Amino acid sequence: MSYIKPSFVHPALPRNKVGYLKRDYEGTISTLCAGCGHDSISASIVEACYELNIEPHHLAKLSGIGCSSKTPAYFLSNSHGFNSVHGRMPSIATGANLGNKDLIYLGVSGDGDTASIGMGQFVHVIRRNLNMTYIVMNNGCYGLTKGQDSATADFGSMSKSGGGVSTPFQAIDLAGMALELNATFVARSFSGDKDQLVPLLKAAMSHQGFAFIDVISPCVTFNNNKGSTKAYDYVRDHIEVTGALDFVPKEEEITVSYEAGCSKTIELFDKTKLNLHKLAKDWNPTDIYSAKAKLEATKRQGNYLTGLIYVNPESKDLHRILDTVDKPLNQLNEAELYPGDGVLDGINAGFR
Amino acid sequence: MSYIKPSFVHPALPRNKVGYLKRDYEGTISTLCAGCGHDSISASIVEACYELNIEPHHLAKLSGIGCSSKTPAYFLSNSHGFNSVHGRMPSIATGANLGNKDLIYLGVSGDGDTASIGMGQFVHVIRRNLNMTYIVMNNGCYGLTKGQDSATADFGSMSKSGGGVSTPFQAIDLAGMALELNATFVARSFSGDKDQLVPLLKAAMSHQGFAFIDVISPCVTFNNNKGSTKAYDYVRDHIEVTGALDFVPKEEEITVSYEAGCSKTIELFDKTKLNLHKLAKDWNPTDIYSAKAKLEATKRQGNYLTGLIYVNPESKDLHRILDTVDKPLNQLNEAELYPGDGVLDGINAGFR
C-alpha cells in the first residue's frame, strides 16, 4: 500500500536550477521498517538528484527484488521505474540504456539480489562499462525473505535470524570484485553518512560508465544485533575513509582551496570536477592498483573503507564501445531506419 | 561418435601402485579438432591420475557444455562422469560431493562455460570451498558454437571468427577472481606445458578444498591466429612462472634438496608435501596478498603468470564447514536415518 503525500506547496520553498522543489524528487511513503538503512539511502538519492539539477524524467530507476529494490517507489515519483526480477536488474538496465543513452540510469539492488542470484549479471554489466549508477543497499542479509544470511555476511558475523550460529563462509566484497573486474568507478559508503553519500551519488551519476556504490545499510529487523558486522553500531566504529569528496558541477569553479599534498582534483568526461581532500596517504583514486591495495589493507584491519575508492576519468561507456549513433536508438524512425531503395533488391540478387 | 580402442595389453606395461596401467586412465578417442589444446590437458589428467594412484572409481568427472566439457569422455573411461548443462557444473559437483565426500571430484569447464553463463556458480562454489579440482580449459572463445569471443578474451585480441574486429572489452581474469574470492588453491598453466600441469593437477587433487586451475588451451580452429593472445605462439612467448613444483605424496620423503632461500615446502592437510623451488622472488604461495600482487604485476607486464599462485594449507572444505558425519551421506541406510522410536510421537505432541 502506498500513500499519497499532501501536496500543499509553500511558496517560499527553494527550487533548484531546473525549477524543481526537493519534494519533486520524493516518492510515496516508504513501507520499509522504521529505521531501515535503505530509507536513509533513498533520502540521499533525493538530495543528490535535487542538487544535481536532474529533471525527473531524465532519470530512470531500476531495481531487482527485495526490500532494497522496493525503494525506487520511495524516491523520484515522476521518473519511470522498473522493479524487475530478482538479480537481473543489470540486464534490464543494459537494454534500457542501449535504447536511450540520454537518460540517467540509477539502479538499486540488495546484497542478496547482487551477490547471489545476480552475481553473473553484476560481473558482466561491469565488464560492459554500462553508463549507470549501481547502488547495492548492503545489509548482509535477505531482508524481504526474513533475514537469511547473504553472501556479503562476514565470516563470524551473527544475525538475528541465524539462530545463534555465526556465518561460516567468507564474505564477498563487492567493491573488491568491482575493482578486480576493472570497474571504472568504485565507492563505498554507509547509509548513516549522508554527508559522504550525497556527493558520491552526484559523482557517480556524472561518471561516464559504470559507477558502483556499495552502501552498508543496516537491516534493523534482522541484522542490527550485537555480533553482526552490519549493525549500525559496529559499522560506525569500523569506518576508515579514503578522503573527503567535493563535487563541483561542470559549470562551476572550484572555490575552496585545500592543503597541498593531501588533495587532488579529478576531471570527469563532462568537465565535472571531483575535488578530493584529506586523502588517505596510501591511496591514489585514479590508480586501480593503489585502490586495490588500500581496500585490502583496510579489510585486513577489520575495517570498512568508505568514500571514493577508484575512478577512471578516461572511462568509455558501452555506447562508445559499440559506436552507436548520437540519437537515441528508441527515437530512430522509419525513415532513419529504412536501408534505402534498391538495397533489398541487391540482397535478393545475392541469394540467386 | 566414439571409438573403442584396441584392448591388447602388453604384459610388460608398467602398473602403478594400485595396479592400474596408464591405459586404464584413458578414455574414448577424442572427437576434438586435431591439435586442440584441450586434448593435451586430457593427457595430463591421465598422467596425473595414474601417478597419483587414484582408483578410477574413486574419481568422478563433471563438466558443463562445450568442447572442453566433452573431454571427460576422453579420459578415465571407468569413472562415472556427468556432462551436465551449460555453466552449471559447480552446482552438480556440490550436490554430488555433499552426497559422497569420499570421491575425488574433477570438474572440467570452458571459459564460456565458467566466465559467462557460469559466473554465478563459479563464484559461489569458491565461496563454499567445495572439495574439488576445477579446471577451466581457457581458449578465450566459444569453441563449440564456432568461435565467438568469450569473457576471457583479452582487450585488443583478435580471433579468427571476429571478422577482423578486436575484442573491445576487458578480459575477466579467472585466477584473479578466484583470489579475490579467497579461493584456497589457485594455479594457472598452459596446455602445452605438461611438465608444469601434471604436478599442479596432483597437488590440486590432493588439496582439501576448492582447487582452481586456469589452463590456457588454444583453440586451433578459431583462436590460434596472429593477433590472438590465446594462440600457441603468443602464450609460449608470454609466460612467467611462479616457481617449479615437486609433488611429494604423503608416504614419500623429500629426496632432492634445493638451493636454500628460493625453495619452500608446503604440507597439505593429508601430509602430502608441495615442494616449490626456483621461486619468483616477490611471491609467497601461502600469502594471498603476495599472490594477488604477483598476479597483478605480471599482468601489467602483459604476461601470463603460471604455476601455483596461492594455496591455503589450512583450508577447511564444505563438509567440515557443515560438520557432516564421516560416513558418506549417500551410504546412510534406513536404520542410520531413523530418528528413533517415540520421536514422531513427541513431534505430534508438540503440535497439539
Place this chain on the structure above:
Amino acid sequence: MKEATTEKDTEISVNDFVIRFANVNGTGSASANGLFAKAIFRSGVPMSPKNIFPSNIQGLPTWYEVRVSEKGYLGRREGIDILVGVNPQSFKDDVESLVTGGFLIYDSSRQLHSEFLREDIHMMGIPMMRLSMEHFEVPRHQQLFKNIIYLGATVALLDIDIQVVRTLIEEQFAKKPKLIPPNFKALDIGFNFAKENLTCPLPIRLEKRDLLEDKILIEGNEATGLGMIYGGATMMAWYPITPSTSVAKAYENHASKILVEKQTGKKKFAFVQAEDELAAIGMVIGAGWNGTRAFTSTSGAGVSLMNEFIGLSYFAEVPATIVNVQRGGPSTGMPTRTQQGDMMSSAYASHGDTKHILLIPCTPKECFEMASLALDMADRFQTLIFLMSDLDLGMNEHICEPLEWDKNRKFNRGKVLDANDLEKSDLDWGRYLDVDGDGICYRTIPGTHPSKGGYFTRGTSRDEYAKYTEKGEVYQRNVDRLTVKWNTAKNEVPKPEFYQNKNKGELGMVFYGTTTYAATEAMEMMEEKGIIIDSMRVRAFPFGQEVEQFIEDHKEVFIIEQNKEGQMRTLIINELEFSPKKLIKVLNYNGYPITADHIVEKIEEHLSIRDLLN
C-alpha cells in the same frame, strides 16, 4: 448503530463463526492471534486459521482469519461475523467487511470517526492502547501487550476457557518464564474489561467439545520438511522464497535435532542455502546422481528458473524432487497469496517433449507422506518429481491426523546395481537398456566398482549403453521408452480419493489439494439442496485408470481449482483425451482460498443455464 451485544437480535450460534483480526504486520500480533486459534483447537472444536499477510516486513495491513466449524468445515468461508480491528490503515474496509449483525471489536482509546459507523453491526470499543499504557511502561511492551489485551477480551466475549489460554501462554514461554506474568496480566486486563463493560458472552460463542481426538494442528510446510527427513533426504538445497521458505526451515530445524550423530554431534544431512534456484536444483540433481536422496523447495519464479535443469533430470534420468509451494502468479504476482497456478507449468516444465510426475497433497499429513513418497518415486522412476503444495496448505495451520511412520519401512531405492550385481558374468548392462519392459533401466552410482558400471551421464541423446548418438532411430527408441516409463508411472502414483462412493449419478466433481476443503463442503451444501454430485480428489499426475473411469462414468464433471485457465482440466483433457465439453471449469483465482459458497454458486449457475438451454 446497534447497542453492543445486549439485544437478542442475533440468534445464539455455537461453534460456527468466522472471526478476523485486522492488524499491522511486525507489531507482534501473530503471537496473540495464534494463541486464539490454538485455544479453540484445545477446546476440541474444529477450526482453521488463514493468515493473510502482505509482501513486506513491517507496517502494512495483515489479517488473521479463523473459521470455527463444529461440523468440521475447514475451508474458508465468506462473511466475517466478528472483526477485531486494530489497524487504522485498513479500518474502513475492515468495518465494511463485517456481515450485517456482526460484531466489531475496536480500539476505543481514541474516539471513532463517524465515517466508520455502521448501523447494522454491533460496535464494541475496548480502549486497548490506553489500558496497555496504563499497565505497562516500556513502549515496546505497550505495543505488544495491546494484542494480548484484545485476546483476553475475545476470550471473554466468546466464552473461551481462559485457563486453556493461560496454559498455552505457559507453554509458549516455558523457556522465558519471566514473560509469563505480564502476559497473564494483559490477558486478564482484556478479559476483565470485557466482562465488566460488555455483555459476555456474545450470542456467537464457543463451547468445548471433544471432536478432535488426537489430531494435530500443523502447517503443511512443517509436515513436508518432516516427511523429507523420515523419507531419508540427507541433502536439501534451496533458495529463500515465500511461501516455500518454511519447508527449508522445518527441515533444518528438525534435522538438526533428529539427524545428528549422538556421539559426535555431527550431522547426517547437508543443508545448503544456494545462491539461486538454478544452483539449488543443480545440487539436488548432483546428489541424486550420486545416489543421495535430496530435494529443494521453491515457488513460481524459482520453478521457472529451474526449467533447464528439470529437463536434464528428465532426460538424463536422474532422481530429483522439487516441492513447489504455489503462490499467486504470473511473474512475481502476489507472493503472499495462494493459487494452484503452476499445475501445467510444472507438469510440462522444460523445452522439448517432457512430462513430470506430480504428487498433490491436501493436508499436512499428506504432505508428510507424499514427501517421502516423492523421494521413493524419484529413485524408482529415475526422474524428477514435483510435490505440489500451495501457500494455503504450506503456510497455514491445518487440523489433521497425527503423522505416522512405519519404522520397518524400507526406502524404495529403485533399480540400482551394486558391485556384486556388476560382477555377474552374464550381465549385459546398458544404462538405458529396458530389461524389464517397464521403461525403467538399471543405474549405477559413482564409486561402485573399479572397472564396471562407469558411464558418462548426459543431457544429449545416447544409445542403450549410454554412448553419445545422433542417430534418429536410436533417439526415437530412447524417447519411446520414456513413454513406456510414463505409462508404468500411471499405475504406481497415488490413487484418487472418492467421496460419496461413486454412485454414478450424472454429475461429477473433480478437485485437488486445498480446494478439497471447500469442495467437500459444497458437495454437502448441494446435497441439502437435492443436487447429488459424486466427487473425486485427484492426488497425482499422470492419471491412473480410476481417474479415467470416474470421468467416463459421469456425464458432466466440474473441475474445481484455483487458477484462471483451468489447468487441471487441461491436463485431464490432454492426457485422457476426454471431450472438453463435458468438463466444466469452476475457478477461483483471486488469491484467497476458494469457498464452498463460490463453488455452489458457480455450479448452480451452470446447471440453470444448461436447463435453460435444454
Place this chain on the structure above:
Amino acid sequence: MKEATTEKDTEISVNDFVIRFANVNGTGSASANGLFAKAIFRSGVPMSPKNIFPSNIQGLPTWYEVRVSEKGYLGRREGIDILVGVNPQSFKDDVESLVTGGFLIYDSSRQLHSEFLREDIHMMGIPMMRLSMEHFEVPRHQQLFKNIIYLGATVALLDIDIQVVRTLIEEQFAKKPKLIPPNFKALDIGFNFAKENLTCPLPIRLEKRDLLEDKILIEGNEATGLGMIYGGATMMAWYPITPSTSVAKAYENHASKILVEKQTGKKKFAFVQAEDELAAIGMVIGAGWNGTRAFTSTSGAGVSLMNEFIGLSYFAEVPATIVNVQRGGPSTGMPTRTQQGDMMSSAYASHGDTKHILLIPCTPKECFEMASLALDMADRFQTLIFLMSDLDLGMNEHICEPLEWDKNRKFNRGKVLDANDLEKSDLDWGRYLDVDGDGICYRTIPGTHPSKGGYFTRGTSRDEYAKYTEKGEVYQRNVDRLTVKWNTAKNEVPKPEFYQNKNKGELGMVFYGTTTYAATEAMEMMEEKGIIIDSMRVRAFPFGQEVEQFIEDHKEVFIIEQNKEGQMRTLIINELEFSPKKLIKVLNYNGYPITADHIVEKIEEHLSIRDLLN
C-alpha cells in the same frame, strides 16, 4: 555388383532424384556441396538441400542431401539415389543407405574392401585423393580440392552445365581471384575423369528448366535477421546456441552494412552478445520498456532459462520478441537435429496463468515477414511474441519468393502516449486502464514528460493506475483484462493458409512450419490414390475463427507435426475445446525432417484401421 552406369536397367529419370554427400566435417566439403546445390538452383530446377551435421567442429560424419524435384516438392524424401561417399567412418552405413539400383560414387584411391560391395547398386570409383595429390602440392589443398574433384565428377555424371558451376566459383572467389584457377582445375579433373572413365550422363540426370523465375535461395535464419532490420529492431541481445546463432550473425552482418550512419560510420543499432540467455532476454525487455524494438534468438535450453523473464514481459506487459529456432529436445537433446518440440513450452512458458502469441513461418520469406510482424505485434499487444522457427527452416537453404518491403510501411508502435497526449487536460491515464475495451492499455516511455506518465513497472499485481496492490478483486480485474487482450489477439494474428480450398470433405489435415513441405506433397500423393484431404497450415497461436471453422467442418482431422506428444494438437484441443477423438496425431520426431511418405503411410494406417473397425 552392377557395372557402372552403362546398363539401361535404370530408366532415365530427369530432375527427380536425391543425392547425398557423406563427408567428414571441418574438411572443406561444405563449399563444394553448396556449389552443387546452387548449380541446380541456377539451372532453374526446384531442389532443396539438407545439411545433416554433427554437434562438433571437426572430424565427424556430416551429410549433405539434395533433393531435386521438377514438380517442386521441397520436403525431404526417403531413399537416396546417388551417394557421394568420402567418409570412411560412415561408409558402411552410407553404402547401405542407397536404394536398389542407386549410384555410389566413392574414392577409389585405395582398393575398396569387399564388405562394402553391394550387388544391387552401381559403384563408381573415382580416385579423388590420388588425383588431388597428383595435381596439388600443399596437403591442405589436396584435402580441399578433393571435394571440388568429386563436384566436377557429379557435374559430368548428372549432366549439369559446367559453365554454371564455373560462374559460381568465380562469384564465390571474387575477392580472392587467385583461388579461381585451382578450383577450375580441380573441377575439370573430376569432370574429365568422369567423362573419360564413366558413362556420362547417368540415367538419373539434370536438365535445365526455367521453373524458378526470380526466386531466391536463402536460409530461414538469414531472412529472419533481415526481417528484424526492416522491421526496425535496433537492439539485439543473444547468446550463442545452435541452431539460432546464424540469426544473430545475419542481423549483425546486414545491419553493419545497412544500418550505419553514412557520414559518421556510426551504428544505428546495438548488437550485444550477452553472458547468457537470462541476460539476453532481460536486455530485450529493458529495451522494450524503453520503447526500443529489440529481440533475441535462441533455442530449447535458452528458452527454458528465459522462463522467469518471459513471465515478467507477459505480466508487466512489456514488448519483447524471441526467435525460437527449435532443435531436438529434451535437455541438450540433439542440438543439430530438427524438431517442432517447443510449441507447448513456448505457448505456455513461465509459471502461473500465462499464454504467449506464437508466429509460425514456413519459408524464409515468411521468416522475413513474420520477424517484422513480431516486432509490430509485441508493441501492439505489449507482450512477448515468439517467432517459432526450427533448425530445418533456419539453417537449411530454401527456395522462396524474393523478400519484399513496402517502403511506406509504418511500424505499428501500439498505444503509446507522447508528451502532447499526456498534456491533455481531460486525460485520466492509468497504465493498466482498459480504455478501448480490447484489453490493451496505453503506455508511456521513460523520458516523455517531466511530471506526467511516470510509473513503476513491476511483475507484481497492481491496480489500473500501476499502484501495487494485493487486493483480490483488483488482481482479478487485471488478469481478466489479459484474457480480453488474448481474445483481441485472436483476430489479429496471421490467418491460416488453406490448400484445396476447403472443399469440406470428411478429412482434414493441419500442419505448420517446415512440416508443410512434406504435408502438401503427401496431400497430392493421396489425391492420386483417390483420398481427398483438405489442408490447413496454421500460422499463429492463438487460433482465429478460421482455424476453428476448418476443424469444425471436418469429421476427422490429422495433425501433422514433428514432436512426440502432438503439441499443436494439444494447443488446438485446449484452446478450441474440440474433442480429442477427431484429432489424429501424425508425428515424426527422430530429428530428420518429416517426409511425405511417412505422412501418407500414417494416414493410410489410420484409415485402414478405422475401416476395419467400422
